[in-house]
Amino acid sequence: xxxxxxxxxxxxxxxxxxxxxxxxxxxxxxxxxxxxxxxxxxxxxxxxxxxxxxxxxxxxxxxxxxxxxxxxxxxxxxxxxxxxxxxxxxxxxxxxxxxxxxxxxxxxxxxxxxxxxxxxxxxxxxxxxxxxxxxxxxxxxxxxxxxxxxxxxxxxxxxxxxxxxxxxxxxxxxxxxxxxxxxxxxxxxxxxxxxxxxxxxxxxxxxxxxxxxxxxxxxxxxxxxxxxxxxxxxxxxxxxxxxxxxxxxxxxxxxxxxxx
Amino acid sequence: xxxxxxxxxxxxxxxxxxxxxxxxxxxxxxxxxxxxxxxxxxxxxxxxxxxxxxxxxxxxxxxxxxxxxxxxxxxxxxxxxxxxxxxxxxxxxxxxxxxxxxxxxxxxxxxxxxxxxxxxxxxxxxxxxxxxxxxxxxxxxxxxxxxxxxxxxxxxxxxxxxxxxxxxxxxxxxxxxxxxxxxxxxxxxxxxxxxxxxxxxxxxxxxxxxxxxxxxxxxxxxxxxxxxxxxxxxxxxxxxxxxxxxxxxxxxxxxxxxxx
Numbered sequence: 001x002x003x004x005x006x007x008x009x010x011x012x013x014x015x016x017x018x019x020x021x022x023x024x025x026x027x028x029x030x031x032x033x034x035x036x037x038x039x040x041x042x043x044x045x046x047x048x049x050x051x052x053x054x055x056x057x058x059x060x061x062x063x064x065x066x067x068x069x070x071x072x073x074x075x076x077x078x079x080x081x082x083x084x085x086x087x088x089x090x091x092x093x094x095x096x097x098x099x100x101x102x103x104x105x106x107x108x109x110x111x112x113x114x115x116x117x118x119x120x121x122x123x124x125x126x127x128x129x130x131x132x133x134x135x136x137x138x139x140x141x142x143x144x145x146x147x148x149x150x151x152x153x154x155x156x157x158x159x160x161x162x163x164x165x166x167x168x169x170x171x172x173x174x175x176x177x178x179x180x181x182x183x184x185x186x187x188x189x190x191x192x193x194x195x196x197x198x199x200x201x202x203x204x205x206x207x208x209x210x211x212x213x214x215x216x217x218x219x220x221x222x223x224x225x226x227x228x229x230x231x232x233x234x235x236x237x238x239x240x241x242x243x244x245x246x247x248x249x250x251x252x253x254x255x256x257x258x259x260x
Numbered sequence: 261x262x263x264x265x266x267x268x269x270x271x272x273x274x275x276x277x278x279x280x281x282x283x284x285x286x287x288x289x290x291x292x293x294x295x296x297x298x299x300x301x302x303x304x305x306x307x308x309x310x311x312x313x314x315x316x317x318x319x320x321x322x323x324x325x326x327x328x329x330x331x332x333x334x335x336x337x338x339x340x341x342x343x344x345x346x347x348x349x350x351x352x353x354x355x356x357x358x359x360x361x362x363x364x365x366x367x368x369x370x371x372x373x374x375x376x377x378x379x380x381x382x383x384x385x386x387x388x389x390x391x392x393x394x395x396x397x398x399x400x401x402x403x404x405x406x407x408x409x410x411x412x413x414x415x416x417x418x419x420x421x422x423x424x425x426x427x428x429x430x431x432x433x434x435x436x437x438x439x440x441x442x443x444x445x446x447x448x449x450x451x452x453x454x455x456x457x458x459x460x461x462x463x464x465x466x467x468x469x470x471x472x473x474x475x476x477x478x479x480x481x482x483x484x485x486x487x488x489x490x491x492x493x494x495x496x497x498x499x500x501x502x503x504x505x506x507x508x509x510x511x512x513x514x515x516x517x518x519x520x
Contacts, residue, residue, distance in 0.1 A: 071465055
């Protein structure tokens with residue numbers, strides 16, 4: 001392992017649970033000798049990637065990271081990061097593929113791609129907020145959300161969008177438990193009577209769910225084989241998108257999206 | 261210069277103007293040999309600090325930076341970063357010191373500290389948005405804002421807050437030109453008939469103005485000596501706060517806040 005990698009990997013030890021790390025804790029975590037660790041810490045600090053608390057002398061993530069993230073986000077907004085991935089997945093799966101981000105209690109579309117290679121296609125409205133309880137994207141998000149947030153969403157009167165929309169909180173919770181188990185949400189004609197879709201969550205920098213990626217097809221093309229193909233492509237998509245937006249998949253859930 | 265520093269400094273070459281950098285450009289920028297540059301680039305890329313465009317092979321800032329910034333912001337919100345600096349400056353200057361961030365066409369208070377060591381004190385309302393044209397913070401922001409933004413702000417009917425509030429766009433522009441020159445905004449009784457304040461801008465990750473830090477005093481304590489002391493402490497404060505929030509002071513303006 002190169003020196004640069006050794007130093008950069010030290011940054012990965014920080015988390016909400018571990019906001020500050022002292023020298024001796026770093027020695028333990030890296031299992032390297034104190035002189036080496038100190039040298040690496042000094043260089044990271046000199047470049048603003050770490051800073052040191054004046055009182056405890058413990059290290060924490062420094063301002064250079066915020067500065068570079070500001071530059072990075074100005075150059076490549078999230079939309080630009082997901083665009084090439086979504087375009088590629090849409091091409092592979094041959095169907096409308098889209099990413100939406102959680103915004104309050106709905107999903108806000110970020111980017112979509114439709115290859116239009118069939119006789120009919122899903123009519124996708126880029127400007128429309130998507131309800132959580134009636135879409136595969138929304139159910140994928142809810143299945144990995146904080147239970148208090150789920151209760152809040154389900155406690156409102158839930159609007160039916162088609163005659164197949166599930167609006168009973170108990171039934172929805174049972175379905176969310178299944179989605180949480182498998183990592184894959186599937187909604188048949190729940191948002192639109194002619195559309196079926198599959199969705200998986202995407203995660204942010206602390207492993208929290210921040211949105212979903214889905215494939216929507218005219219229900220007329222629905223088949224078990226198609227569903228399995230969609231699921232496989234979405235597993236690939238969610239891993240690549242989560243990485244591209246600077247997120248991490250919580251390790252305890254990661255196996256749900258690993259290809260067999 | 262250590263290996264880690266050499267690698268981390270390569271990240272600083274990226275900006276809005278230079279979103280992607282190819283291998284040969286990196287060789288030119290760093291003035292190091294190609295083999296060394298390639299080795300550093302490979303390690304930065306392996307750790308997600310850089311990524312490579314699939315078509316051009318040019319490098320750009322990678323997702324690890326967004327991820328770490330997310331962790332960093334979750335651990336230390338901006339408010340927590342400025343708190344120790346503002347507390348210290350308020351103690352040194354012996355007067356109410358506060359930071360506010362630009363939000364639309366007003367300033368939103370982020371943090372303040374008042375040491376209350378005098379017979380009278382400024383009544384500071386933490387919840388109140390501050391107008392740009394009538395406060396030293398706001399004028400410090402406008403003086404370093406895009407001219408189109410300034411025109412927009414000055415084109416509305418400007419509200420007088422005291423009988424000393426300047427509301428004439430021409431007069432305000434003349435004052436902004438002066439503040440732009442000196443880096444220091446001074447407002448005597450313009451927002452409140454009993455308060456005088458001095459303010460300086462703070463800058464974000466692309467060198468854009470994002471807010472201001474100010475000291476406000478009861479006008480009764482006003483003196484030339486006091487003003488000079490406030491100005492000196494604010495020059496120190498704006499440099500420390502800009503760094504703490506991941507910003508950079510545009511090099512062409514930096515001399516305005518350097519202590520003599």
